[in-house]
Amino acid sequence: MYYYAPFLALTQYFxxxxxxxxxxxxxxxxxxxxxxxxxERLRKLALETVNLAxxxxxxxxxxxxxxxxxxxxxxxxxxxxxxxxxxxxxxxxLARRAAHDNKDTQLMIAPAAAHSIQxxxxxxxxxxxxxxxxxxxxxxxxxxxxxxIHLPHVKAGVLPRRQFMSAWEQRKEMPNKAYQYLIVATxxxxxxxxxxxxxxxxxxxxxxxxxxxxxxxxxxxxxxxxFMFRTSY
Numbered sequence: 001m002y003y004y005a006p007f008l009a010l011t012q013y014f015x016x017x018x019x020x021x022x023x024x025x026x027x028x029x030x031x032x033x034x035x036x037x038x039x040e041r042l043r044k045l046a047l048e049t050v051n052l053a054x055x056x057x058x059x060x061x062x063x064x065x066x067x068x069x070x071x072x073x074x075x076x077x078x079x080x081x082x083x084x085x086x087x088x089x090x091x092x093x094l095a096r097r098a099a100h101d102n103k104d105t106q107l108m109i110a111p112a113a114a115h116s117i118q119x120x121x122x123x124x125x126x127x128x129x130x131x132x133x134x135x136x137x138x139x140x141x142x143x144x145x146x147x148x149i150h151l152p153h154v155k156a157g158v159l160p161r162r163q164f165m166s167a168w169e170q171r172k173e174m175p176n177k178a179y180q181y182l183i184v185a186t187x188x189x190x191x192x193x194x195x196x197x198x199x200x201x202x203x204x205x206x207x208x209x210x211x212x213x214x215x216x217x218x219x220x221x222x223x224x225x226x227f228m229f230r231t232s233y
Contacts, residue, residue, distance in 0.1 A: 144228035160186040160223040200230040
């Protein structure tokens, strides 16, 4: 205490004689002091105007610290976080997020393109009758299936369509790697699907091979096709 009083007096003497200072008021604040004072004023202002309960970017971590999810910064208390929210970095990131959200909203409400394909909706009348027959080629030993589907109420100009689908593409049943699906769709009937072995299928688009063929009979309204499984050696 004996040495502290002269030091305090000496310090006050130098500070009160700085350029721009008043007697008894201390010296002119430096840059660091001004920054501290500015942050404190911003913190007090934010405490009065900001409701932390509605702030989506504040997060209390397991260490008892406060994180800003928008800027990825860590703060020791709410006052420090609130001062950060009034700073340039946080405000810039808020503006970027607002611009990004606004862009996403415009994309969501944008009108559909004129060339986009509209999904066709029609009343389905039930499942068609069908017959599935196992076939085997005596010359090559290849095995396959012949499918016949009866479609008496098919609309004029509508042709049946078929597609092969793996067990992981469908969403109706639990995937089973031992099976794949044969899908046949024709308006106005319900789409039907057949379980078939998960074996590689010969190129069915190559109908020059005598075992790959399909035929639509407009008189009897029967759709028939055959495909073969590839032989593995």
